[in-house]
Amino acid sequence: MKHIKTIQEACVKIPKSGKACGECQTSCQSACKTSCTVANQSCENNN
Amino acid sequence: MVHLFEMHGKHIAYDSESCSIHELDKESTEVLRLYINSDGKRPSEAELMKLCDQPEPELSEIKEICDDFDEMIDSGALFASGAPVEFSRLYPEEPKIKAMCLHICHDCNLRCTYCFAGTGDYGTGHRAMLSAETGRKAIDFLIAASGNRHHLDVDFFGGEPLMNWPVVVELTHYCEEAGTKAGKDIRLTITTNALLLDDEKTTFINDHMKNCVLSIDGRPEIHNLMRPSPGGKPSYEPISKRIKAFIKARSSKECLNPEHYIRATFTRNNLDFSEDVKHMADALSAGNISVEPVVGVDGCGYEIRAEDIPEIEKEYEKLALFLSGRKKEGSPVNFFHFNMDAATGPCVYKRLKGCGVGAEYCAVTPEGDIYPCHQFVGETKFRMGNVNRLNEIMDESGHLISGKSTTDILDAEVRKIFLDRLMPNREECVNCFARYHCGGGCAANRYFSTGSLDEEYEIGCRLARKRLECSIWLLSEGKSELM
Numbered sequence: 001m002k003h004i005k006t007i008q009e010a011c012v013k014i015p016k017s018g019k020a021c022g023e024c025q026t027s028c029q030s031a032c033k034t035s036c037t038v039a040n041q042s043c044e045n046n047n
Numbered sequence: 048m049v050h051l052f053e054m055h056g057k058h059i060a061y062d063s064e065s066c067s068i069h070e071l072d073k074e075s076t077e078v079l080r081l082y083i084n085s086d087g088k089r090p091s092e093a094e095l096m097k098l099c100d101q102p103e104p105e106l107s108e109i110k111e112i113c114d115d116f117d118e119m120i121d122s123g124a125l126f127a128s129g130a131p132v133e134f135s136r137l138y139p140e141e142p143k144i145k146a147m148c149l150h151i152c153h154d155c156n157l158r159c160t161y162c163f164a165g166t167g168d169y170g171t172g173h174r175a176m177l178s179a180e181t182g183r184k185a186i187d188f189l190i191a192a193s194g195n196r197h198h199l200d201v202d203f204f205g206g207e208p209l210m211n212w213p214v215v216v217e218l219t220h221y222c223e224e225a226g227t228k229a230g231k232d233i234r235l236t237i238t239t240n241a242l243l244l245d246d247e248k249t250t251f252i253n254d255h256m257k258n259c260v261l262s263i264d265g266r267p268e269i270h271n272l273m274r275p276s277p278g279g280k281p282s283y284e285p286i287s288k289r290i291k292a293f294i295k296a297r298s299s300k301e302c303l304n305p306e307h308y309i310r311a312t313f314t315r316n317n318l319d320f321s322e323d324v325k326h327m328a329d330a331l332s333a334g335n336i337s338v339e340p341v342v343g344v345d346g347c348g349y350e351i352r353a354e355d356i357p358e359i360e361k362e363y364e365k366l367a368l369f370l371s372g373r374k375k376e377g378s379p380v381n382f383f384h385f386n387m388d389a390a391t392g393p394c395v396y397k398r399l400k401g402c403g404v405g406a407e408y409c410a411v412t413p414e415g416d417i418y419p420c421h422q423f424v425g426e427t428k429f430r431m432g433n434v435n436r437l438n439e440i441m442d443e444s445g446h447l448i449s450g451k452s453t454t455d456i457l458d459a460e461v462r463k464i465f466l467d468r469l470m471p472n473r474e475e476c477v478n479c480f481a482r483y484h485c486g487g488g489c490a491a492n493r494y495f496s497t498g499s500l501d502e503e504y505e506i507g508c509r510l511a512r513k514r515l516e517c518s519i520w521l522l523s524e525g526k527s528e529l530m
Binding site: 001002003004005006007008009010011012013014015018019020021022023024025026027028029030042043044 | 059062064065066067068069070071072074075111112115116119122123124127135136137138139143145146147148196197198200202236339383388389390391392393394395396397400402403404406407408420421489522523526
């Protein structure tokens with residue numbers, strides 16, 4: 001594509017289980033710096 | 048939805064549903080604008096012809112751009128649809144409290160002007176220290192409440208937790224022992240103003256705590272203005288010295304827990320906060336920095352006002368440029384709110400849930416009171432329970448009595464208020480490109496700024512959007528270099 005450069009492909013993460021595993025960090029980004037609400041978390045589930 | 052923006056001469060398209068990011072040139076930017084105006088449908092020939100008024104580009108080239116966009120739309124990379132998600136999929140069984148802000152101390156050795164905690168006593172009028180006994184009950188509560196969740200988080204908070212150091216040590220060991228016994232991985236963080244940090248505490252923190260958040264407000268004159276000691280004495284010198292030494296120790300090869308953040312608050316007094324980031328990066332050798340806007344009462348003088356937003360937005364862009372430069376020089380600085388890794392980030396369910404306030408996160412005070420988060424401590428209408436009631440649901444060996452649950456000692460009505468706060472339910476979030484990275488924003492900021500959990504906190508929303516744009520720009524800068 002001459003006029004468009006894809007920096008990040010579509011990357012929606014849909015768990016195979018069809019539901020949340022509940023392992024994500026849920027503490028305060030301001031107090032604890034464990035998450036920026038959601039933005040900079042990595043998925044905790046290896047499945 | 049597709050968000051198109053320009054930053055530092057680069058045109059970028061971000062698709063919030065698919066998390067895809069694309070750099071565009073002038074021609075494809077104008078074509079995409081037409082697509083956005085028609086909700087993702089291919090523009091008409093008449094509309095495309097208008098883009099060919101100049102000698103270039105030719106209509107055939109414009110149509111090729113449309114063909115590329117059509118292909119991206121068909122593959123789900125642009126204008127991806129967001130399928131509705133049932134509430135039941137967001138919580139495997141029911142929400143489990145799995146993170147805790149444990150208030151080691153309701154007292155402080157600083158008197159920060161903007162302190163949301165009333166300089167330590169949370170507006171209660173009395174200062175208190177958490178006892179080890181109450182702290183253990185809080186940890187027992189967390190373990191029991193977490194059900195089968197494996198990863199738990201505890202933040203030792205305050206006031207200033209280092210003022211009650213023996214309890215920090217005792218509860219650290221307790222978390223490690225009780226967590227292991229219960230099959231949990233309890234990650235510890237400590238949030239401190241660093242005034243009492245010494246070599247012994249540094250070594251302990253580095254040996255046991257996954258994360259450490261150290262508060263300092265950047266340049267000396269800015270820090271001293273808002274973070275004096277009792278009596279008004281400046282605190283920058285002793286604090287900066289201790290933080291610098293801590294960073295050196297934390298960053299050494301011997302330290303098994305390198306994660307830490309230097310955390311600053313910016314106010315109306317320093318809307319040029321990128322200068323504070325630069326100061327901390329240079330003077331303290333800080334490689335992990337967070338600077339956040341104060342949430343101040345109207346009329347206090349240092350609060351962020353709506354008219355400050357354009358200046359703050361430019362400041363974030365300036366900061367992004369500085370960070371990009373540092374990365375290219377080989378001395379990168381990680382800015383917390385610009386962290387974005389779309390590829391390994393949260394799933395479709397987590398991104399709808401936000402921080403977990405009152406649902407999967409709570410704060411516990413020295414009196415054992417349970418609140419939705421540290422910011423709501425003292426707002427008694429949001430008090431959810433007390434860990435001293437554990438004996439009603441647990442036997443002497445610390446196990447839940449058959450048929451009992453930790454929710455039995457929680458105020459169901461208060462908890463429901465926060466469970467119902469899911470982002471998808473809010474109209475103002477539905478059409479915002481930043482919704483999956485904001486998760487609906489901070490409930491406390493909304494409440495203390497507007498008086499309601501449900502009113503939009505516009506300042507917070509606009510800053511969240513600008514931070515996401517900066518994150519995306521930095522990501523594209525980084526990946527462009529590799530291409």
